Amino acid sequence: DAKTTQPPSMDCAEGRAANLPCNHSTISGNEYVYWYRQIHSQGPQYIIHGLKNNETNEMASLIITEDRKSSTLILPHATLRDTAVYYCIVLGGATNKLIFGTGTLLAVQP
């Protein structure tokens, strides 16, 4: 299984873009990058996923480097409700199990 590395915490000002990095240097060609977030005492929430192209949905954008060894989740206009732990997970190939790392605690400041 490919492992991911994320900074333990980040701050962001309300209304600004939040850019959350993730390293996944051992990712395989058929593995996807998934992003989830967990607001305190709730189940994780799916945000976005991608294989090699950049992706955008109503919640966020996902930028994957050309070599696929890292990616960045972008929340374009962070709000206080975006304060959560964000998890970058690699899924696919030989495994169908979501294995959570330690994630990044994003604190959006007013």
Place this chain on the structure above:
Amino acid sequence: GAVVSQHPSRVICKSGTSVKIECRSLDFQATTMFWYRQFPKQSLMLMATSNEGSKATYEQGVEKDKFLINHASLTLSTLTVTSAHPEDSSFYICSAGSHLNYGYTFGSGTRLTVV
């Protein structure tokens, strides 16, 4: 779409008793469901994979006789914590695959407190 319902949301039980947690996929069929446990200020830890119509697959270090999993239908998986002790107090979360987003949808979790 892609809703996973988990019940109960909170439960308090006495030490030595058993507790059953239900996980239902409301608008899709789930041949596979996953059960996680989360201790305070820690990440989610995968406990087991629940397979419809067959035995669950447990992660290393998880006692299968302690955490009984039943996946009798395509929409329901249950986790029973048997002979619960205070150290089993935790946040238990289930998830199921969704054809809608190719990922997994999570339940809202169950806070178990054993006294």
